[in-house]
Amino acid sequence: QKEVEQDPGPLSVPEGAIVSLNCTYSNSAFQYFMWYRQYSRKGPELLMYTYSSGNKEDGRFTAQVDKSSKYISLFIRDSQPSDSATYLCARGIKYNTDKLIFGTGTRLQVFP
């Protein structure tokens, strides 16, 4: 079993839809959970990070961690065509956050 599992998609939704992107992880020692957005042929961009459990909101984006079920989610409200990208989840250990383990990414397409 991979340490971080992510459905590769593609996920295709109409503009304005609520998007739910999900990852599962297998090692409960990890504390930091990150979401990245990667446009085609560009470097990843850190969107959101959460420490331990709970929710974090930033504009149209909400990151959620459920440590009991080892499940992390990214919700995008009022999705826009400019949200079309690959979304990567990752997890890390506190104070050693550059030893990140990434999921394989979910490709999202938002059509007008």
Place this chain on the structure above:
Amino acid sequence: NAGVTQTPKFQVLKTGQSMTLQCAQDMNHEYMSWYRQDPGMGLRLIHYSVGAGITDQGEVPNGYNVSRSTTEDFPLRLLSAAPSQTSVYFCASSRTSGEEYEQYFGPGTRLTVT
């Protein structure tokens, strides 16, 4: 403020050649790291550094060397290129302060080994 810069953007090598991928950041970040990205594999950590003079191995270090003589620069050396090293390479730098975290990736180097 240029963020994280990587050179070259593209490179083609023959098997057995060596080269250095350059990475520089101007944000005074203590952490820097190198990842490779392959289709269906996600990003995998090659080497990372927690400060000048300190480096450590990541998930896939074989065939690569790093050094960190300054805070700003973190070059990645391919010792003897192999076709399996064909990939997109990303450098990242980051900083933590308590529970705050800041991280930036470079634009990547696309490497083909024939």
